[in-house]
Amino acid sequence: MVAPWRNAYASVALARALDAKWPGRIRPDGNIGDAAHATRNSDHNPWIKVGKVGVVRAKDVGVVGIDAAWLAEKLRQMGAAGDSRLINGGYVIYNGRITTQDWKGWKRYTGSNPHKHHVHVSFSQQKNGFDNKAEWFLDGGSAAPKPSNSQPVSTGGGKRAPSPLPLVRRGFDNGGYDFLVQECVGVKQDGDIGEETEKAIKRVQKGAGLGADGLVGKWTWILFVQRAGDLKQGAKGHSGIKVLQNLLGFRGAECDGDFGPATTERVREVQRWAGLTADGVVGSDTRKALTRW
Numbered sequence: 001m002v003a004p005w006r007n008a009y010a011s012v013a014l015a016r017a018l019d020a021k022w023p024g025r026i027r028p029d030g031n032i033g034d035a036a037h038a039t040r041n042s043d044h045n046p047w048i049k050v051g052k053v054g055v056v057r058a059k060d061v062g063v064v065g066i067d068a069a070w071l072a073e074k075l076r077q078m079g080a081a082g083d084s085r086l087i088n089g090g091y092v093i094y095n096g097r098i099t100t101q102d103w104k105g106w107k108r109y110t111g112s113n114p115h116k117h118h119v120h121v122s123f124s125q126q127k128n129g130f131d132n133k134a135e136w137f138l139d140g141g142s143a144a145p146k147p148s149n150s151q152p153v154s155t156g157g158g159k160r161a162p163s164p165l166p167l168v169r170r171g172f173d174n175g176g177y178d179f180l181v182q183e184c185v186g187v188k189q190d191g192d193i194g195e196e197t198e199k200a201i202k203r204v205q206k207g208a209g210l211g212a213d214g215l216v217g218k219w220t221w222i223l224f225v226q227r228a229g230d231l232k233q234g235a236k237g238h239s240g241i242k243v244l245q246n247l248l249g250f251r252g253a254e255c256d257g258d259f260g261p262a263t264t265e266r267v268r269e270v271q272r273w274a275g276l277t278a279d280g281v282v283g284s285d286t287r288k289a290l291t292r293w
Helices: 009-021 068-080 178-185 195-207 218-226 239-247 261-274 284-290
Strands: 005-007 048-050 053-056 058-062 091-094 097-099 106-108 118-122
Touching: 005 009, 009 058, 068 091, 068 097, 068 118, 178 195, 178 239, 195 218, 218 239, 218 284, 239 261, 261 284
Parallel strands: 005 053
Antiparallel strands: 048 053, 058 118, 091 097, 091 118, 097 106
């Protein structure tokens, strides 16, 4: 049975403010940790409880579609000013730097993940801080462009930001990706990963020789693409193409299941980055490259 959890109210309010400031930003944010986070001390784990419900006090905000450097510094300044949502156990990590304990500056972050592709925010460890519902006033910063098919957004060095496709599992808030999973496994699309959907996921995983745990993570997402066969321009109508388009960085209505010129060019970008022949055809080598993209 999955233990009940929720996001800190300060985290929910921040997401609302970010959506208002940058409506074209990539969502969902990273909130509850995956299996790897669960094995270590992380604010993505709901280890602080309010009543019997665990509270996730961390948020990873993707850099695509926002002014990430400005956001990180803005939050640092708010912490330095004594914002109760951030002080007393909170911090921000971005681009190899972490806020100092007093929030007056930055220092080098020595963790294994430099957090170049998202801004990590950990909120206060005190309830009057992490559950503060006040609005965040994010004045300033630039109006970052919305990613588009014709003008893809890069994170530097020619590599696009990793897809935010989450670990989808039963009993959790999966940010709307439940519908896509249900389409991929052929069950009723009601947006609820319940018993029927979980069993269908396990059947697909078992049939492909994956661990049948019912969790849709990196390899299961790639499996959904693999089930569509080798893909190239002109293919359409398969849920695996929608997953592919998500993995390539397309969003919303752009993930239409139609393998057109824009999808082909994005595939070639992955292939060039991986040192493969840039033919725009998604075969086994390109699918493997997508797990590192």
